[in-house]
Amino acid sequence: MMKKFIYSILAVSTFSISVSFAKESTIRQYPYVYKSIRAMGMGGAYTAVGGRTDAVFYNPATLMNMPERKFEITAITPALSAGSNVIDFINDMKDAFDVGDLNRDGDTGDDQLKYVNNVLAKYRGDNMHLNLSNWTSVGGNNGKMAFAVGGLINARLDAMSHQGFGENGFLEINAEFIGGGVGGLAYKVNPELYIGAGLKLLHRESLMNNFTAKGIVENQDRLDNYIQKDLRKSGNALGVDLGTFYRFDKYVKHGEELKPAVGLTVQNIGDLNFKNAGKIPMTINFGVSINPTLPYVGRTIVAFDYVDLFNNYKQDKDIGKRIRIGTEINPYQHRLLAIFLRVGLYQGYPTFGTDLKLLFLNFSYATYAEEVGAYAGQIRDRRHMFMFSMGW
DSSP, X not given: OHHXXXXXXXXXXXXXXXXXXXXXXXXXXXXXXXXXXXXXXXXXXXXXXOOSGGGGGTOGGGGGGSOTTEEEEEEXXXXXXXXXXXXXXXXXXXXXXXXXXXXXXXXXXXXXXXXXXXXXXXXXXXEEEEEEEEEEEEEEEOSSEEEEEEEEEEEEEEEEEOOSOGGXXXXXXXXXXXXXXXXXXXXXXXXXXXXEEEEEEEEEEEEEEEEOHHHXXXXXXXXXXXXXXXXXXXXXXXXXXXXXXXXXXXXXTTHHHHOOEEEEEEESTTOEEOGGGOEEOOEEEEEEEEOOEETTTEEEEEEEEEOXXXXXXXXXXXXXXXXXXXXXXXXXXXXXXXXXXXXXXXXXXXXXXXXXEETTEEEEEEEEXXXXXXXXXXXXXXEEEEEEEEEO
């Protein structure tokens, strides 16, 4: 029964993997639609950066930072993100299911259940995270206006084991699938000021539940229906974002060398409301950046973001969880090969990322730690992101 339950969860999560959390949830990460691997490598500080089609998820005005007179086309962009403990958990669970009839009573079920319980106890209080996404898009910049449009698929699963007593049960699941179309348009008002708007039309399947032994036993003969029909929720939502980006080179000393800028965006105006499947609240995010060109490392970006200025995220009001700091350097740039390196601080934890571009192929990696507790520094969940893309 336990094995069937685990398999049912994984099977359903593939298609209905929620970022909307109930008050009793102990997994307190902030909700999101999509995380850019570039942004996460540089600490999530992207509001005053952009320059690629993924800017529509952070600040549509920064689409104007895309190279002029060029199109950006990303045809295949599968990205996988996993917690550092996931592989160990899967291997341990596999070993538990492979346990034979150790007590020689003619039944392997009781032995497997014992070892599964031992695995859950080993990882008790640890969040296990999996995320699979794909952002296929096209964008361009004609010098006066810039655009990006694409299709998004994002599936996420977060799970945490508990003591097994009380309302938290023995396994907490927060999972979702989000898919749909996303687009953005930016306009250059003058050389210093850009404005932009984004539109998201999305469908969401969500599953959030604390599984108890009693609930599993009561529904053991209909686990698939219990999970898919009773617990899974679905809904559609239309989201609107507005953003602005302002260069203030001429107002600061060495402005021409530093290229300072500030960005402000209002995301999900009026909330991204998926009805039964929950909602992602409206947030106002602020960012600053500088873009000097340094000897030996080439073009450099240093950025700082503060997200959710008015504490619309209901998980907490912690300041540390809302701060992002990062930098990107481009130590080698050639027509055939380009290398980017990124470091940062996300919610108080270090991040690192890199891009290797070879012709139209791009290999990307980033690692960051998500705070799933109520304040920065409480419960760190270290994650690794990998992405392969083909683009022009």
